[in-house]
Amino acid sequence: MISQTAEYALRAMVFLAMQKSPAVGHEIAAATKVPPGYLSKLMQQLVKSKLVNSQRGIGGGFVLAKAPVDISILDVVNAVDPIEKITSCPLDIMSHGLNLCPLHKRLSLATAQVEQAFAQSNLSELVEESRSPLCTSVPLESGG
Amino acid sequence: MISQTAEYALRAMVFLAMQKSPAVGHEIAAATKVPPGYLSKLMQQLVKSKLVNSQRGIGGGFVLAKAPVDISILDVVNAVDPIEKITSCPLDIMSHGLNLCPLHKRLSLATAQVEQAFAQSNLSELVEESRSPLCTSVPLESGG
DNA sequence: TGGCAAAAAGACCTTTATGTCCATAATAGC
DNA sequence: GCTATTATGGACATAAAGGTCTTTTTGCCA
Numbered sequence: 329m330i331s332q333t334a335e336y337a338l339r340a341m342v343f344l345a346m347q348k349s350p351a352v353g354h355e356i357a358a359a360t361k362v363p364p365g366y367l368s369k370l371m372q373q374l375v376k377s378k379l380v381n382s383q384r385g386i387g388g389g390f391v392l393a394k395a396p397v398d399i400s401i402l403d404v405v406n407a408v409d410p411i412e413k414i415t416s417c418p419l420d421i422m423s424h425g426l427n428l429c430p431l432h433k434r435l436s437l438a439t440a441q442v443e444q445a446f447a448q449s450n451l452s453e454l455v456e457e458s459r460s461p462l463c464t465s466v467p468l469e470s471g472g
Numbered sequence: 473m474i475s476q477t478a479e480y481a482l483r484a485m486v487f488l489a490m491q492k493s494p495a496v497g498h499e500i501a502a503a504t505k506v507p508p509g510y511l512s513k514l515m516q517q518l519v520k521s522k523l524v525n526s527q528r529g530i531g532g533g534f535v536l537a538k539a540p541v542d543i544s545i546l547d548v549v550n551a552v553d554p555i556e557k558i559t560s561c562p563l564d565i566m567s568h569g570l571n572l573c574p575l576h577k578r579l580s581l582a583t584a585q586v587e588q589a590f591a592q593s594n595l596s597e598l599v600e601e602s603r604s605p606l607c608t609s610v611p612l613e614s615g616g
Numbered sequence: 617t618g619g620c621a622a623a624a625a626g627a628c629c630t631t632t633a634t635g636t637c638c639a640t641a642a643t644a645g646c
Numbered sequence: 647g648c649t650a651t652t653a654t655g656g657a658c659a660t661a662a663a664g665g666t667c668t669t670t671t672t673g674c675c676a
Contacts (some may be wrong), residue, residue: 329583335562342575352652365636372654384653385643388622401578411473418479420524430601431486433547438589439473445582457574476664496622509666516624528623529673 329442330405336394337370337408338401344380345451350389350424370408377407394449401416413439473586475550480506481514481552488524489540490593494533514552523549540595543600549590555581 330338339360353371357364366413371390374380381393392399405411414436417429474482483504488495497515501508515534518524525537536543549555558580561573 329586335579336610338575363635366634368653369655373486375653381641382653384641384643384651387644388649389644390651390653400623401575430598431482431545433601434589434593434598435479438586441585441589442473442582445578445585449578454574454578485637507665510664512623513665519623526623527673528621528671530621530675532622532673534623 333370334405334409336360336367337404338366338375341374341379341392341404341451342369342454343398344392345399349370350383350391352389356390362422370442372418373408374404374433377403379403380435392451396455399451401449401454402443402446402449411439411443412447413443422459475553477514478549478553480504480511481518481548483538484511484514485518485543485548486533486593486598488536488542489599491535493612494527494531494535496533499535509529518548519553521547523551534550535583538598543595545593545595545598546587546590554588555583555590557587 335398339362339364343356343359353368354364357372358365360367364368371380371382375382375390378393379399380390382390383389402411414432417432479572483506484500487500487503497512500506500515503606504511506514515524515526519526519534520535523543526532526534546555558576561576606614
């Protein structure tokens with residue numbers, strides 16, 4: 329569904345959302361089980377996207393650039409691995425008599441739904457809900 | 473959102489859904505603009521998944537194994553590039569005091585929504601709707 | 617039965633994603 | 647200014663996805 333890269337970035341951002349003071353790279357990497365060298369790349373992207381501020385030297389590290397409530401899952405995903413929308417058919421085979429558009433309309437719609445869901449969740453929610461140990465066994469409520 | 477592979481497979485299946493008689497590989501490849509050699513691999517997977525029947529020799533080719541109405545987008549996607557569901561956190565870092573579960577709950581939910589959308593569309597719909605030239609300019613209705 | 621047309625199978629290559637490593641630059645404390 | 651600490655940047659390595667090519671197998675039909 330999302331790339332490994334996006335997954336890593338989200339973990340790091342959730343971790344940062346739980347921190348008061350700056351967290352250094354290796355600390356984030358250890359806590360989130362992300363390869364340290366790779367995380368460093370991702371952090372750079374998050375900094376460039378203005379989601380995170382960085383500070384070098386002793387006492388430095390990374391902090392969120394905004395309040396957790398103002399950072400959505402979509403913000404994070406788009407920072408490291410943008411969701412690409414289908415705006416037109418990838419082929420011009422319409423003109424060949426083959427009609428793929430209904431297909432791509434559905435794919436677009438599915439993408440839009442995911443985007444919307446990601447846009448509606450913010451880091452604050454993710455941290456707030458973290459009280460109960462949902463992780464191990466809850467099978468996820470798929471319905472409505 | 474979906475892989476290139478899944479996209480190719482869907483194109484091929486839509487094409488087959490529009491055919492009466494068996495279509496040979498290079499014909500499908502040409503019509504759907506899928507690399508011929510690669511398509512051949514995908515067709516094999518679709519055959520193994522019982523979505524398509526194949527016939528060698530003169531007059532042979534590929535045909536759908538069921539009525540288009542009985543084949544969903546999800547069937548096709550899963551045949552070539554299964555959507556992987558998150559059933560538990562990818563880490564055991566819950567026990568470390570870092571709570572990622574709300575995050576993965578949301579990712580799971582998004583995946584489930586996509587699956588549901590894909591499960592609800594069948595090839596018949598895609599072919600039926602193909603009358604009007606939707607492809608070029610419709611920006612997709614993202615809302616509800 | 618021979619020959620041709622087609623799928624099946626698999627070896628191989630290319631590109632992209634993921635991951636590692638090291639040198640460099642900036643910052644704080646001394 | 648010196649040193650420790652930290653992020654930054656880029657080169658490099660590995661893994662996975664995507665794509666090409668050749669050979670083998672199968673079925674049809676003359």
